[in-house]
Amino acid sequence: MSDQSCIIIAITGASASGKSLISSTIHKELCNELGYEEIGMIAEDSYYKDQGHLSFKERIKTNYDHPNSMDHDLLIQHLKALKLGNAIDIPVYNYVEHSRTQEVTHFEPKKVVILEGILLLTDERIRQEVNMSVFVDTPLDICFIRRLQRDMEERGRSLQSVIEQYQATVRPMFLQFIEPSKQYADIVVPQGGKNRIAINMLKAQIKHLLDNK
Numbered sequence: 001m002s003d004q005s006c007i008i009i010a011i012t013g014a015s016a017s018g019k020s021l022i023s024s025t026i027h028k029e030l031c032n033e034l035g036y037e038e039i040g041m042i043a044e045d046s047y048y049k050d051q052g053h054l055s056f057k058e059r060i061k062t063n064y065d066h067p068n069s070m071d072h073d074l075l076i077q078h079l080k081a082l083k084l085g086n087a088i089d090i091p092v093y094n095y096v097e098h099s100r101t102q103e104v105t106h107f108e109p110k111k112v113v114i115l116e117g118i119l120l121l122t123d124e125r126i127r128q129e130v131n132m133s134v135f136v137d138t139p140l141d142i143c144f145i146r147r148l149q150r151d152m153e154e155r156g157r158s159l160q161s162v163i164e165q166y167q168a169t170v171r172p173m174f175l176q177f178i179e180p181s182k183q184y185a186d187i188v189v190p191q192g193g194k195n196r197i198a199i200n201m202l203k204a205q206i207k208h209l210l211d212n213k
């Protein structure tokens with residue numbers, strides 16, 4: 001397969017801005033329209049560095065909003081493999097344990113891969129691999145409320161720990177790294193996963209990229 005065999009769409013923005021919702025909505029609708037074997041979704045979170053060698057006490061001290069917390073080397077290796085038509089094994093991450101599990105998800109090459117995550121556009125090497133990039137622009141107070149609810153319900157966190165982490169790293173790293181990466185996005189989308197006009201436009205652009213492959 002040629003280097004252009006896999007179209008990569010990057011969807012970025014703050015934590016809980018609605019990246020997963022917009023990605024899964026586009027994924028589901030394009031799968032129905034184009035077929036399940038054509039479109040795949042990958043979360044940057046799967047590429048948090050393995051911390052199996054650290055104690056739990058040490059793991060909770062990690063700054064998970066700094067680019068150094070991500071194994072972007074492996075992510076880039078995987079994106080290049082997909083472009084060459086090779087399958088990859090994606091690590092499975094556990095937010096409760098703050099580390100990778102022993103499992104992997106086998107992922108066959110697709111015509112379109114929707115990649116979502118907070119730090120994608122901060123890395124020039126990733127920017128070079130993507131065909132289109134989207135920044136989901138949701139006010140930070142709304143992101144915080146959503147994150148608080150989600151992290152307590154789904155990621156095993158206490159009210160106190162979410163507030164402390166938000167003040168110590170989530171907000172400062174957003175301002176230092178994520179917000180400035182908006183300049184690299186092709187499209188900025190307000191109202192996240194419920195912005196029907198933006199979703200329709202993104203789907204149309206993905207189809208256009210596929211038609212011109």
Ligand SMILES: Nc1ncnc2c1ncn2[C@@H]1O[C@H](COP(=O)(O)OP(=O)(O)O)[C@@H](O)[C@H]1O
Nearest residue numbers: 014015016017018019020021146191192193194
């Ligand atoms: N536009 C929206 N309106 C209401 N709730 C939303 C909206 N977008 C996302 N959510 C909810 O907010 C939470 C975080 O959204 P998610 O898409 O997982 O964020 P991200 O992937 O950016 O961290 C989820 O519970 C999701 O259902």
Ligand SMILES: Nc1ccn([C@@H]2O[C@H](COP(=O)(O)O)[C@@H](O)[C@H]2O)c(=O)n1
Nearest residue numbers: 014015016045064065095098099118170
């Ligand atoms: N062990 C971890 C790993 C990551 N996080 C937080 O996840 C956020 C990114 O994921 P989203 O789905 O919200 O985009 C990021 O802001 C990290 O703080 C964590 O809390 N613990």
